[in-house]
Amino acid sequence: MPDNPLLPMIAQVFDQMPFNRLLGLKVTRFAEDSVEVCFNWSEQLIGNPLQQILHGGVISSVLDVAGGIMAVSSALGRLTDVAPEQLFARLGKMSTIDIRTDYLRPGRGELFIATARVIRSGNKVAVCRMELHNEQGKHIALGTGTYLVG
Amino acid sequence: MPDNPLLPMIAQVFDQMPFNRLLGLKVTRFAEDSVEVCFNWSEQLIGNPLQQILHGGVISSVLDVAGGIMAVSSALGRLTDVAPEQLFARLGKMSTIDIRTDYLRPGRGELFIATARVIRSGNKVAVCRMELHNEQGKHIALGTGTYLVG
Amino acid sequence: MPDNPLLPMIAQVFDQMPFNRLLGLKVTRFAEDSVEVCFNWSEQLIGNPLQQILHGGVISSVLDVAGGIMAVSSALGRLTDVAPEQLFARLGKMSTIDIRTDYLRPGRGELFIATARVIRSGNKVAVCRMELHNEQGKHIALGTGTYLVG
């Protein structure tokens, strides 16, 4: 886990969001420059039952979460000494402005890993690129998200 | 409900998708040229618990569903006599290629209504515009989805 | 023309941008809540010469311009008394964050009309929806742009 004490706090905030818990998302790795969010296959995440693949909305959701964590991190990560209340106050003002998801392959697998990195980091706006792979390394989806961070 | 007997069948397919049921989505109106998909506020759909607002992934999910129904409808709606097996076979080959969601206002409300209409209808690809409002008519989000339909 | 004296100044700034002049763009109507940017068909704007249609980049360009004007207007339009230097200073800090263009029909026609309206207006970020039609009312393209305005 990272040295910056803020990162575990940010990860915890995301892990505890009700909808992230419903999806079974877990922040499994989180450093200054990248994050990994995982979830397991589950019947209730199926879109098309004939094909037994993930619903597109599940994929967009986890990409948004991974991007959001990095956007928050890019805005707050420079700080090393913030009280939890201040962190929560800042987090409460951050939000996704827009997101694009490109679905590349059917969402099949046992474990899904979303990763994100920041490609534009500013005082007001951050842009992130996200990817979703399964446990075999199949590239399932791609995302681009723009976040309000300040 | 519409005259075309395919529309109720399509609506049923979407209503029964496991993830749509998890979200509580219901196709509440469906005609040749428009669709309405609704869901109620629920604690488990919360993103940021400090703000008590819908998770962005919930919003993207329902917009994708509303757009997908119209895309399917634009491709199949001309048919009036299709056996269920054929319908399912065709549906199994349709998928979202990409989607963009613009988050306009915080997702607050008791009832949320997603609507969609087709803006490009082709043999291979359909493009839809989607909107999400709450029960007070607040415009919460906007979506644009590209779908593979043939 | 609008009452607000800033609008003609903003229109002039856009009309004089070198690339807008290369494309032949003209702000033909501009009010608080909408704008119209027009250009004529020209051989040099062709993409595919076999089809004799507008290059997709021309379409994206004019949609970006129409959206940008409305984004600027949403941020500055409330001001009624700004010195030109201040206006230019503020304009210099505004920029497009991201834009999506959906191509709906081939770009054929004699006169093309881009329109835009603001769908999210904030202190930092504005989101606009844009459309391109030809002189016969054919809907050629659709755009969604996110702009940094503060």
Next chain:
Amino acid sequence: MPDNPLLPMIAQVFDQMPFNRLLGLKVTRFAEDSVEVCFNWSEQLIGNPLQQILHGGVISSVLDVAGGIMAVSSALGRLTDVAPEQLFARLGKMSTIDIRTDYLRPGRGELFIATARVIRSGNKVAVCRMELHNEQGKHIALGTGTYLVG
């Protein structure tokens, strides 16, 4: 230059598109899996004259071109023996469905290099990722394009 004799033909088609010539675009490298499209700084490509930077529409245009070349290549590249007439007929049916551009840094520089690669290659639809850098390696913009190829 590549072994596949189709690639130079495809490059030539793009080099000769009227709007690409207006922008000064040149296909400078083209292989099975990647392409490079370059253009020089020019006064007439300026958007904001105060900032002396490229117009966003120029950036979207070149990203669309680079992505389009790779999309065409992914659909036709497997063929090794096609008559020019057939190639042109196939090309005439291909088009951009939608494109997203993310502007990361101001478009400053002397030489601009757009690159693209295919991230989804299908019979009907191809998706490409594009990037724009200047001669110093500054990353100026990012694009994602969906193309109809069959």
